[in-house]
Amino acid sequence: MQSELRTKLMEALSKADGAFISGQEIAEYIGCSRTAVWKHIEDLRSEGYRVEAVRKKGYRIISAPEKVSESEIQLGLETRTIGKMIHYQETVESTQKIAHQLANEGVQEGTLVVAEEQISGKGRLMRSWHSPKYSGIWMSLILRPKIPVHEAPQLTLLAAVAVAQAIEDTTALKPQIKWPNDILVNRKKVVGILTEMQAESDRIHSVIIGIGMNINQQLEDFPEELQEKASSLLIESGETISRSTVIQRALYRLEKLYDLYLKEGFKPIKDLWESYAISLGQVIRASTVNDTIVGKALGITDAGVLLLEDDKGKVHSVYSADIEI
Numbered sequence: 347m348q349s350e351l352r353t354k355l356m357e358a359l360s361k362a363d364g365a366f367i368s369g370q371e372i373a374e375y376i377g378c379s380r381t382a383v384w385k386h387i388e389d390l391r392s393e394g395y396r397v398e399a400v401r402k403k404g405y406r407i408i409s410a411p412e413k414v415s416e417s418e419i420q421l422g423l424e425t426r427t428i429g430k431m432i433h434y435q436e437t438v439e440s441t442q443k444i445a446h447q448l449a450n451e452g453v454q455e456g457t458l459v460v461a462e463e464q465i466s467g468k469g470r471l472m473r474s475w476h477s478p479k480y481s482g483i484w485m486s487l488i489l490r491p492k493i494p495v496h497e498a499p500q501l502t503l504l505a506a507v508a509v510a511q512a513i514e515d516t517t518a519l520k521p522q523i524k525w526p527n528d529i530l531v532n533r534k535k536v537v538g539i540l541t542e543m544q545a546e547s548d549r550i551h552s553v554i555i556g557i558g559m560n561i562n563q564q565l566e567d568f569p570e571e572l573q574e575k576a577s578s579l580l581i582e583s584g585e586t587i588s589r590s591t592v593i594q595r596a597l598y599r600l601e602k603l604y605d606l607y608l609k610e611g612f613k614p615i616k617d618l619w620e621s622y623a624i625s626l627g628q629v630i631r632a633s634t635v636n637d638t639i640v641g642k643a644l645g646i647t648d649a650g651v652l653l654l655e656d657d658k659g660k661v662h663s664v665y666s667a668d669i670e671i
């Protein structure tokens with residue numbers, strides 16, 4: 347629920363109709379101090395509003411955040427099945443959780459769950475995922491592939507390639523993939539992917555691909571502990587990017603690669619993945635639950651497993667780990 351104060355602030359800025367309104371006038375209208383006005387304007391900015399502030403003139407709204415609702419995504423979407431059904435909510439706990447429920451209810455393949463904000467976004471390895479309002483893409487895609495259960499991790503790698511391609515389609519940036527599916531720009535993480543599966547021992551019911559993309563955050567929008575390692579497309583490119591355009595491209599690329607995968611298998615996807623991979627041929631450190639392996643990254647297997655060669659020449663298969671490059 348929007349606070350009464352926020353409603354008043356929006357009223358004051360709307361009345362100005364794109365012209366400047368002084369901090370003092372806003373403060374009087376709302377009934378708070380000028381410092382409080384400044385703080386609320388900062389909150390607006392962190393939610394994606396562009397607000398100009400000029401000394402002796404005051405504030406004016408330049409643009410409101412673009413949303414990623416069903417219509418914004420579907421207008422101009424060039425896919426056949428992926429994203430044809432969209433479940434959109436402004437605020438959710440986690441799109442992943444909703445996608446699991448919908449998958450259980452039997453929704454069609456390609457159904458997408460998308461939100462403006464997640465209050466308990468889930469990351470890999472039981473971590474949380476910071477998902478502030480209007481500045482990133484928080485979405486989960488439901489697929490129902492007819493493939494053996496053990497091949498499902500290949501879809502995670504496929505998703506990483508599709509998202510890397512979508513970043514190239516919409517920016518001048520050069521994304522790289524860190525095994526298994528972090529996308530980095532200038533060595534900082536801009537995208538995380540979490541793939542979960544509903545399956546019996548021999549049959550996949552659904553694969554849920556959760557994609558979190560940092561798009562229009564400024565550095566100060568990240569919690570301090572993330573500021574060194576994480577980034578957004580805005581920070582790296584210097585440009586505000588349309589989230590719905592990035593979603594459309596990601597869905598388009600996902601569909602193209604998924605079709606290719608179902609027709610020709612993992613080989614073409616693996617080649618593409620390796621073309622984006624960071625640190626192949628270099629020595630990296632993989633921390634697994636029980637162990638830390640330092641070794642040269644040789645590549646991935648057809649099951650998407652990372653191969654690391656240690657200094658004694660022994661090759662280790664890494665199934666799940668935190669990688670330091």
Ligand code: BTN
Pocket residue numbers: 439440441442443464466467468469470471473475477483484485486528537538539540556557558559
């Ligand atoms: C990672 O740890 O790198 C994976 C992060 C995945 C985050 C996305 S955001 C959309 C979907 N919903 C979630 O709760 N998590 C995934």
